[in-house]
Structure formats: C-alpha cells, structure tokens
Amino acid sequence: MLRTLSSVSLLIGLHAIAVTANKPPIIQGPITVGTKGHPFSAYAGNISSIGYVEEEFFLSGDAVRYNVVGNLTSDGHWTLSYNSTASYKTRMLIRRPLDHKRFNGDVLVEWINVSGGFDITSTDLPGVYEAGYIWASIDAQATGIEGGATNPQGLIQWDPVRYGTLNIPDDAISYDIVSQAASVLRSGNVTGGQIPEHAILVGASQSGSRVLGYTNGVQPLNGSYDAIIPAICAGASSDFSPVPAHPTPGQSGRTVATNSSGVMDYVRDADGNTKGGIRLPELAVPVAGYNGINNGLSGNTYPFSDSKLNALYPTHQEYVAKVKAAAYASLHEKVILEYQVKNYTRAAEVANVPPQCTSS
Known part of the structure; x- marks a missing residue:
C-alpha cells in the first residue's frame, strides 16, 4: 500500500488539537436533495468499484475574521489577531474507504480552487484511493457558492434546490472555515x-495561494493541520481581505516579466513545447504541442499531424518503449508515483501512435 504523503507531516511541526474562537459547526447530511441527483464535482465513475463511498455534508456556524498585526513580511512569519465573526453555511464533499481496514489514517483536505468562477478540485487522483486516504474538499470562498460577477456558475446556479441555502459572506472568514473543517473531520462524525x-x-x-497565507498566519494560532501542501501557486500567498477571489484578475493584479524588447519569450523546442522544467512523459515523448499561456486557465493543445507522428515514432513498439522509459525516468526523479508508470505504459499501448489505418 502506498503511503506517499505520510512524510509531509514533517513540514508542520504542530500537532495541537484544532481550535477556533467559535463553537463547532452544525453538521447536516449526508445531503441527498437536489435536481441533479448528485453533488457538484462528484466522483467520475462508479466509486463503489474502487471500494469507496462519497457523501456530502453541509457545515454551518460562525467563523473568525483576522486582523494583520504589523506587515505581511516575505519571511512568512506573520502575526494575526481576532477581528470579528460572521455566520456561514457551506459544503464538504467526502470520499472514504468502505472498509475501515483500508483507511491509512490520513485525511487529505482540499481547499477548493475557484479560479474559474466555480469549484475546481485537483488532488483526487487514483493514488489517493489506492493508498487508502480519506479525501475531503471544503468550499471556503464566496465565489464557489455564488459564482463570479459575470456569467455566474457557482453551486447555487448549478443546483439551487440543493445549494440555495449556502452562504459565505466574504473571503475573510475562509481561513477559519478551513480550520473548522479539520476539526469536523477529526471528530469522525462525517467519516463513517x-x-x-x-x-x-x-x-x-x-487556493494554493490561500493555503500559503494560512500556513504563515493561521496555522501557528491553532495547529489545525499536521502537514500543509501548497501547489501550483508560484510562491505567492493571499492576504486576509474580505474581498472575494476574482476569477479573472485585472491588469493591476498581474506581474509580467519582459526582456529588452518588451516581449515575454519562452524558449521552445522543435515541437513547440517549452524547454526546461519537469519533463513528464507527455513532454518527453510528445504527441502534440502545448501552450498554457494564451487561453486563460485552459491553454491550448495542437495535435501533431499523422506524418509528424510517423516520423517521430516509426513503430508502435518504439513509441511504447519511449513512453515507458520516460515514465521510469520521471519515477527516478521522484516527480511521479510508481503506479503512474503502469498507467503511462497502458495508455501508450492502446494509443493509435503512430496512426494506423482502420477499416470503417
């Protein structure tokens, strides 16, 4: 059984019981009402086939806003004090092993990303279930519930019957909502x-940026978490403002590095892919060109032509061998887990690379 994340508990040397200035939130659920028949961002597939169950709960209570004492310095040693409280009602989605013996003892709590104006989760990968984690996601910010200012696509719009009573008045209370989520999960009341x-x-x-802010300011106050993992956030932490997260920041919220010509350049290889960085098999053995900067949050994929694929990979066996070698290289560099080598290899084996003529 994989226990790949157990070592990250060394990141945070605090193991105090999570405390906030408020009473524990009221728990409602599992939630079954609604017009869709399932929660937003439900597991894609038959979750019972992997030995898990998915349940959604509503949490309601009061959460703390914090004052910043002094400055938010670059060393991350921040001091906060209690400001005020506000009432909230939000949701928590949980996936847990049906067999208690499979549970490895660790719960992953994902602070849901609302960059797109709706809930986005990214940590519920196959290895989580293979290793026996409980996975939980918490809606802590107003945008996830209400949607963005233009063309809102929040939970309320998606299923007003299910989510119409949810409310987060501002993002300043998001940090304490996340602390309270840890307390609820540790109680066992929502984990079977x-x-x-x-x-x-x-x-x-x-949400990775907010996790950094949480690490710097809130974690030292209550020790709610045993480990904290910010991801894909480029080292930028959020502050404690009540202003909701904006799906699309204005120009004042952007920093652009330029060269002497005033144009930002990336060095690309012959396939159009950026050089440097971590080279996963998708880039080491490409079947397309990828550009992640010219289409908002989505990026673009430019599939190679049949002739280019045939030139790169004269035989299917050669393609599979290259993908497998690239996967093992990534494993050796400790950027993927062992089970992913098998996944990469299986995907390559069934891929139509190079393109073969098929009868209609």
Missing part, C-alpha cells in the same frame, strides 16, 4: 466513524 491520525491541507493555484 473513521478517526484520522493526520489531517493534511492541500490547495492548488488560487
């Missing part, structure tokens, strides 16, 4: 009685 030994907070992109 399974009591986590460790709670690990994760966040990616926009």
